[in-house]
Amino acid sequence: MQKLKTGTTTVGIICKDGVVLAAEKKATLGYLVASKDDVKIVQVMPHIGMTQAGAVGDIQALVRYLKAEAALYELREGRKISVNAAATLLANIMYGGRWFPYLVQIILAGYDDKGPQLFILHPDGSKLEEKKFFSTGSGSPMAFGVLEVLYKDGITIEEGKQIAVKAVKAAVERDIASGGKGIDVAVIDKNGFRMLSEEEIQKMLKAN
DSSP, X not given: OOOOOOOOOEEEEEETTEEEEEEEOOEEETTEEEESSOOOEEEEETTEEEEEEEOHHHHHHHHHHHHHHHHHHHHHHSSOOOHHHHHHHHHHHHHHTTTSOOOEEEEEEXXXXXXXXXXXXXXXXXXXXXXXXXXXXXXXXXXXXXXXXXXXXXXXXXXXXHHHHHHHHHHHHHOTTOOSSSEEEEEEETTEEEEOOHHHHHHHHHHO
């Protein structure tokens, strides 16, 4: 049987005042465009979000597990789960299925008392912290090219949003599996998680 491949482009950027997540909106199943308006950025907790690349069913299951466990943690401990603990929890869940792995690559990001944080999770359950930026999916080589050139230490969220949009836009223009109806962008800072409005994103796309 021929293995079906999925494609996407997601980006996460660390800024001095928060984290920016961005993703295009095409969902593919082999050569079929399954959706042109797929949302690949998910809010897990008020201060944590994640991007999705890979098998949709696996991703949705992991999101449900993580949301439930994070809510239980808050009830038991009387405080919100930290970003690092949430990433470790998700990594443990994925490691538990390593012999029948979740076919996903996830960027998990958030903001807590340790500031902005960005973690990458792979199908084998490995968890890596990134101090600058990362990209996942079939369009990531193009996105990394933009990120490597434009990213500088100490950038603000406003600058990070512009870079993230440029990175995803570059991938959409060159990667056949990336595209859809626009780009989604989210920011996570001391005030929590927020998805940018369509008007805000269109303004950035026109500027780029």
